[in-house]
Amino acid sequence: MAANSKFRKKLVPYLIVSPYLIHLLLFVLFPVVFSVVLTFHKWNIISPMEYVGLDNFARLVQDRLFWKAILNTLVFLAIHIPLQIIIALTLAYFLNQKLFIRGFFRASFFLPVVISGVVVTILWQQLYGFESGLINRALSGLGLGKVEWLTSSKVAMVAIALMATWKNVGLYVILFLVGLQSVPESYYEAADVEGANAWQKFRFITLPAINPMLFMVVILSTIGGFSLFIEPYIMTGGGPLNSTLSAMLYIYKQAFEYYHMGYSATLGIFFAMLVMLVVAVQKYAIENDDE
Amino acid sequence: MKFSKLILFLLLLGAALSFLYPFYWMILASLTPESQIGQLGVIPKELTFSNYTLMFSKIPIWRSLLNSTIVAGCSTLGVLIFGSMAGYSLAKLQFRGQGLLFLLIIFTMTLPFQITLIPNYILMVKFRWVDTMAALIIPALNNAFAILMFRQAFKSIPNDLIDAARIDGCSELRIIFQILWPNIIPSIITVAILTFMNSWNDVLWPLIVIRDEQLMTMPQLVTLFAVGGRAEAQLGVKLASAVLLALPIIIAYAIFQKHFIQSMASSGLKG
Numbered sequence: 001m002a003a004n005s006k007f008r009k010k011l012v013p014y015l016i017v018s019p020y021l022i023h024l025l026l027f028v029l030f031p032v033v034f035s036v037v038l039t040f041h042k043w044n045i046i047s048p049m050e051y052v053g054l055d056n057f058a059r060l061v062q063d064r065l066f067w068k069a070i071l072n073t074l075v076f077l078a079i080h081i082p083l084q085i086i087i088a089l090t091l092a093y094f095l096n097q098k099l100f101i102r103g104f105f106r107a108s109f110f111l112p113v114v115i116s117g118v119v120v121t122i123l124w125q126q127l128y129g130f131e132s133g134l135i136n137r138a139l140s141g142l143g144l145g146k147v148e149w150l151t152s153s154k155v156a157m158v159a160i161a162l163m164a165t166w167k168n169v170g171l172y173v174i175l176f177l178v179g180l181q182s183v184p185e186s187y188y189e190a191a192d193v194e195g196a197n198a199w200q201k202f203r204f205i206t207l208p209a210i211n212p213m214l215f216m217v218v219i220l221s222t223i224g225g226f227s228l229f230i231e232p233y234i235m236t237g238g239g240p241l242n243s244t245l246s247a248m249l250y251i252y253k254q255a256f257e258y259y260h261m262g263y264s265a266t267l268g269i270f271f272a273m274l275v276m277l278v279v280a281v282q283k284y285a286i287e288n289d290d291e
Numbered sequence: 292m293k294f295s296k297l298i299l300f301l302l303l304l305g306a307a308l309s310f311l312y313p314f315y316w317m318i319l320a321s322l323t324p325e326s327q328i329g330q331l332g333v334i335p336k337e338l339t340f341s342n343y344t345l346m347f348s349k350i351p352i353w354r355s356l357l358n359s360t361i362v363a364g365c366s367t368l369g370v371l372i373f374g375s376m377a378g379y380s381l382a383k384l385q386f387r388g389q390g391l392l393f394l395l396i397i398f399t400m401t402l403p404f405q406i407t408l409i410p411n412y413i414l415m416v417k418f419r420w421v422d423t424m425a426a427l428i429i430p431a432l433n434n435a436f437a438i439l440m441f442r443q444a445f446k447s448i449p450n451d452l453i454d455a456a457r458i459d460g461c462s463e464l465r466i467i468f469q470i471l472w473p474n475i476i477p478s479i480i481t482v483a484i485l486t487f488m489n490s491w492n493d494v495l496w497p498l499i500v501i502r503d504e505q506l507m508t509m510p511q512l513v514t515l516f517a518v519g520g521r522a523e524a525q526l527g528v529k530l531a532s533a534v535l536l537a538l539p540i541i542i543a544y545a546i547f548q549k550h551f552i553q554s555m556a557s558s559g560l561k562g
Binding site: 110123170 | 303309379389413
């Protein structure tokens with residue numbers, strides 16, 4: 001009886017984690033292993049799997065459209081991340097003062113963050129319209145020319161990056177605000193006494209305080225940016241001339257339009273490794289910034 | 292000093308308007324006859340519900356609203372229950388393999404979803420779950436982030452409380468849900484908001500596993516409506532479907548605004 005109850009006591013923790021364990025095995029660990037197996041096979045799900053060795057990798061190396069899609073995604077990140085940091089930091093800096101209806105400002109910056117990307121994309125598709133879109137109407141109202149936001153292969157990805165920044169920036173405003181609020185007012189007062197100018201105050205007091213947030217913002221928006229999918233899917237379908245074809249959209253098409261399961265799994269693994277590599281490099285760069 | 296504050300205030304007001312006005316315009320445009328949307332300014336000349344009636348006749352939007360509610364509700368419930376159980380066992384129990392399990396959870400969090408997406412779809416095919424609610428709900432019942440949140444929350448609770456409950460003969464499950472849950476309400480709210488919102492707004496996974504219109508989630512149905520030909524390039528109708536998709540979250544946000552902001556900020560800070 002005593003041995004039995006002791007055994008049961010040992011068993012209890014496993015019973016309690018078992019729902020998660022089963023889930024983990026089934027939907028995370030097995031897929032990771034199976035994904036690796038898939039990279040060596042050609043498979044359309046219906047007919048039997050066919051072993052093809054390293055063919056999928058060879059194909060990936062030569063797949064110009066995939067490299068274009070990666071390049072497009074990097075272009076998106078190169079516009080989106082710096083823009084987002086600058087705008088978020090500026091708005092957070094403004095918000096970090098005692099102001100009338102500050103809560104209202106904060107809430108309105110944050111609104112697009114909680115709303116579905118689908119809604120935001122459908123809305124902006126109209127704002128970007130060439131003839132009657134709100135933005136072009138505003139531009140011509142100011143006496144400026146109309147822009148082919150979604151129909152020019154040079155501009156379309158910029159347009160998507162601007163929209164994504166508008167959607168996400170509110171979250172980063174809040175993160176920066178947390179960092180800014182951690183600086184005691186007395187630091188700035190001391191700097192004033194010493195005669196520091198605005199830039200010096202920003203460089204030597206503000207920046208060190210928000211450094212951890214900066215790190216977070218870069219990592220979060222990198223990971224989010226790499227999964228860019230629904231915006232080009234709805235807005236442009238990857239066009240014009242594949243200029244907004246993101247890597248994730250291309251992987252989706254390979255898997256669910258052409259049913260190339262082995263090849264798309266190969267693309268998925270390669271792309272995921274690229275994401276992890278970029279994040280690791282960013283981590284390294286930011287952590288060793290001071291040396 | 293006063294003057295610079297005024298400038299600052301006006302700048303912020305301009306920024307706030309640039310975030311709010313597009314949504315205001317969207318709601319207004321969805322209520323405007325198609326031919327007048329192009330000239331729409333701040334105040335409408337004529338309001339109509341025709342965009343909405345046309346949309347209702349084309350897509351089962353109410354059905355998709357129900358589907359989304361069921362999927363997001365079940366996922367959230369699952370994440371709360373299973374997440375607390377796993378979080379509790381990591382924080383307050385001792386068992387062999389605990390350290391390994393913790394490492395696996397961290398690994399899961401850093402794993403880009405692009406790796407598991409395609410194998411998970413194949414699993415759904417093999418389980419014959421494609422075009423069933425199971426495909427939308429069951430893979431979403433656990434979440435590594437939630438487990439870590441709960442682990443953290445349970446760690447801050449003194450052991451005496453748990454020991455006392457055990458002496459009273461409480462089972463571990465009763466300890467978690469009856470004794471400890473009332474003490475970690477803020478963490479529960481955070482996990483619930485994040486899980487519900489992510490589930491509600493997710494569109495990639497539904498696009499992959501659901502083809503039957505009657506089972507589609509709301510963002511999926513609206514997406515396919517917007518990119519497919521059925522809106523017949525009618526802007527007002529597309530916008531009407533987008534408004535209905537946004538409305539539940541806007542209402543929830545209006546009520547729980549502080550919780551939304553705190554939850555998302557804390558997920559960013561911990562993630």
